[in-house]
Amino acid sequence: DQQVKQNSPSLSVQEGRISILNCDYTNSMFDYFLWYKKYPAEGPTFLISISSIKDKNEDGRFTVFLNKSAKHLSLHIVPSQPGDSAVYFCAASVNNNDMRFGAGTRLTVKP
Amino acid sequence: EAQVTQNPRYLITVTGKKLTVTCSQNMNHEYMSWYRQDPGLGLRQIYYSMNVEVTDKGDVPEGYKVSRKEKRNFPLILESPSPNQTSLYFCASSLWTGGTDTQYFGPGTRLTVL
Numbered sequence A: 001d002q003q004v005k006q007n008s009p010s011l012s013v014q015e016g017r018i019s020i021l022n023c024d025y026t027n028s029m030f031d032y033f034l035w036y037k038k039y040p041a042e043g044p045t046f047l048i049s050i051s052s053i054k055d056k057n058e059d060g061r062f063t064v065f066l067n068k069s070a071k072h073l074s075l076h077i078v079p080s081q082p083g084d085s086a087v088y089f090c091a092a093s094v095n096n097n098d099m100r101f102g103a104g105t106r107l108t109v110k111p
Numbered sequence B: 001e002a003q004v005t006q007n008p009r010y011l012i013t014v015t016g017k018k019l020t021v022t023c024s025q026n027m028n029h030e031y032m033s034w035y036r037q038d039p040g041l042g043l044r045q046i047y048y049s050m051n052v053e054v055t056d057k058g059d060v061p062e063g064y065k066v067s068r069k070e071k072r073n074f075p076l077i078l079e080s081p082s083p084n085q086t087s088l089y090f091c092a093s094s095l096w097t098g099g100t101d102t103q104y105f106g107p108g109t110r111l112t113v114l
Helices: none
Strands: A010-014 A019-025 A032-038 A045-051 A056-059 A062-067 A072-077 A086-094 A097-101 A105-110 B004-007 B010-013 B019-025 B031-038 B042-051 B054-057 B076-078 B087-094 B109-113
Touching: A010 A019, A019 A032, A019 A086, A019 A105, A032 A062, A045 A056, A045 A062, A045 A072, A072 A086, A086 B042, A097 B042, B004 B087, B010 B019, B019 B031, B019 B087, B019 B109
Parallel strands: A010 A105, B010 B109
Antiparallel strands: A019 A072, A032 A045, A032 A086, A056 A062, A062 A072, A086 A097, A086 A105, B004 B019, B019 B076, B031 B042, B031 B087, B042 B054, B087 B109
16 A cells, blocks of 8 residues: 555756645645655665645755655756656655655656 | 764575664664665655654565664564566654654665576
8 A cells, every 4th residue: 555656756857947746645644745856876865855834845956745645746856967867766654764765756857 | 963873784695584674863863763774665664662662564565574682773684585576675664753753764775586
């Protein structure tokens, strides 16, 4: 039962343009959402998070949007850089417990 | 340097031969967990621990054991590995702050069971 879904396995964008990665979830009890970035041969690293009481959180080039009614969140990267090329995992949890991850989206930013 | 370490990083073994993957963190984190990553399925939680001597099952615990005798260590034990346990395994840790903290991941252990 995949409670967190990333329906796009890959995304390719041009350097300087916006990257939008999407994530859908089914469990309305999730109250904390995170995005992780993963480079090959390394563990995932935390990127940005959002609590369910907010609908937007911004950190530099990265912004996460949460639409609770649609059970959807997205990660915007503006402007995209070649170093952003990685696999991005969306994750959700109830009170930081039993965290569920999506399958990941491989982002490729072309110079 | 704050980090989560895992050993070994790569392991090829045969069905039924018991193995242990070690995980250690130097951040004095209460919460530790194990995940496996499989293509198309993302990261799935195997077991987690909220403190010493406190462990609980995650999403896919079958075939695995864990122990938490010390705060810094959280080994993953496969008593009788099978080929369907071939995967990439990640250990993670975090402070237990009730929902606001993020997890730090180890570099991963790639396990192949023949």
